[in-house]
Amino acid sequence: MSLKGSIKVAGDKSITHRAIIFSSLSKGTTKIHEPLLGADCISTLEIFKQFGVKSELSKDCLIITSPGLESFCYDQSILDAGNSGTTARLLMGVLSNLPATLTLIGDESLSKRPMKRVTLPLSQMGANITLENDATLPATITGHQLTGISYELPVASAQVKSAIMLAGMLAQGVTTIHEPIPTRDHTEKMFEDFQIAYNKVNRMITVQGPQMPITPGEVFVPGDISSAAFFIVAALMVPGSDVMIENVGINETRSGIIDVIRAMNGKITLVNERYFGGEPVADLHIQYTKDLVATTIEGDMIPRLIDEIPILALLATRAKGITVIKDAEELKVKETNRIDVTVNQLKAIGAEIKSTDDGMIITGQPEGSFNQASVSSHKDHRIAMMLCVASLLIDEPLIIEDVESMEISYPDFLKHLNVLLGN
Template sequence: MLRGTFELIGDKSISHRSIMFSAISKGNNKVSNFLMGQDCLSTVSCFRKMGVDIEIAGKDVFIKGNGIRGLKPPTDILDVGNSGTTIRLIMGILAGNDFESTLIGDESIGKRPMKRVTDPLRMMGCDITGKDDANFTPITVRGGHLHSIDYKMPVASAQVKSAIILASLYADGQSIIREKVKSRNHTEIMLKAFGADIKENGLDIIVNPVDELFNQDIYVPGDISSAAFIIVGALISEGSEVLIKNVGLNETRTGIIDVIKNMNGNIEIIDERVVGGEKVGDLLVRYSKDLTATTIDKTIIPRLIDEIPVIAVLATQAEGTTIIKDAQELKVKESNRIKTVVDNLKKMGADIEELEDGMIIKGKTKLHGATIETFKDHRIAMSFSIADLISDSRVMLDDTNCINISFPGYFNLLKDLTK
């Protein structure tokens, strides 16, 4: 069982953005509760290479902004490591800066599609070249004068949307980004605080160019995507009760809470408040023996795409048939998460079927131990560490180092909570 109270590490999405937007602002910025995971440190490294003074002290980061047009040509190739957020958002900034830079990443990044970003940036006038017509790394960006754009998003992606928003700050007129479904909106919230001229009209985001952004102090709330693993662990492990403090509750990210409530899970939000424009609260989660199946589709997928692997583990302990569909985006994450989840849960005895765009899970099922192939995917590794809590024998992960990408100290926390 899991029991205890703890404060969560900083949100990964907000940590990335806090560095990027501070770097192109004017003045001194402080970021508190920054996530010191490998992905976010890749963002720090990239901006240091472009002449930004960034100092780290404990969980705080101090950034001396260079101004919106003050970045320097990079001293080296910009290596984003495993971070899709870093490469996609930084391309939006690089598109508006008058120098050449080359982006690379690890093996996983080398397989992830980038034309969803490079195509609209090219429409805005940016010169971008790379492997397979700039769909894969290495990618070279020659930035400079950008035109405004009126762009209909083909996929619901906060990373793509954010890249276009950032490029629009440098454009020669008003840009409009039109979403099909609302994706996470941390970029819009934070850039407004920095002084950007951004308005929202339904699913349309209207961005006007700016001469400058201005420094901000930022508190990074706890990462609900990281909390998801402990939440599911508490729901399925008999006798569990955990209180998770200071969790970010941005409505574009709380799909997992809605799903848990639909599944009859015992989760409660306490002391909800607003910090720096973002909703924050404490989550009280208790063991739930009467979980029921649910259907997860396109109406909610963008609000929980990263949590689906651990939701699949949860579904094995729910009575009935859970259907997850419209989740094709899972195929182009750090691994093909549809196949990876289905194959590994089958090894553990789950009744699960792979779909082209998701999976079907029949519960309730007793899970047994197995050796899990993680494909160095941090969310796969953590999901199956949670499955280990209820399996009848040990679950062995073929890689655990990948967890440091998003959740350094994860196993120490899990050990502290395990009773």
């Protein structure tokens, strides 16, 4: 059964998180159009509600009314980030500046993910943060105004960069951040949306603090290219497919998947390129491609598609030749070890794939077929959606455990998949 028709995917998760944070820090009312209200972004919203921020949903618009950071209340000291690494890491930069002692917790998965990469630069700014075993959540934060620093990121991380930018915005003095490789720049664009001054030259970002109060704004959230990726790959692999995905964010720091698909000879066209708010968007036209070819994904490309690697690994199983993915060690500290989980689940259905220290190697089988198996997402939303796409290539039902993890980033995933399948 082929995929046909047009859909609009879920709003961008990274942008929605940031829109909620900046709206909550500003004094007044902000409208966020077409946000993603999956479990992760709701975790961010719920934390700010504990501080006295109000929100309401009107059609496709989230309206946030905040008393402003200076008027936050701190009656509740336990803040739950759920499964969301973005919530935990970005908010550390904010919470470290607040006049309160707060404890940031997460679920079982998040409580295993590394937080030292964030607390290290914040500690240099004067933050008082205590981690479990000096490594993970829970984090107890005794806040006070921080002092600006100059910091060179040891690894490319938009979350760490953003945490430092948020801290620097509230801190005393100048904060300078040096990036080794460009990472997603949604925080920089949000600074512009909320009229917060900063300077960026090449890979160096400078923020002068403190900058308060923040002016409320209006945010337009494009479709999430990381969510669109699953339908893009499905359309490329399933014979007869012809799909249009509307209003997808194509920010250069996030659009690596488009470059890789073109390198693999995939039929993808950007239609009606334009700006939606401050972000570049396009409608994506994807058609089934029989003659996909292998490629190498490495270096500066990795931060531009880090979340798409599991679904690109699936695509590589249908490409002629050997696809190599390397320099992707960051996958080991996502919701799961995505290198091992991706490799093991694809092996289970018959893919020729093996893991390496920093990625994976896939030998394509363009004419091959997958076999029925029992697989698991390991409670990782991106693995769950990748396996759902893989099921389209198997004649028998694929049994996927923990598929409900999709709620984290794309509650309507199965609904939209069924629309394209004509169900």
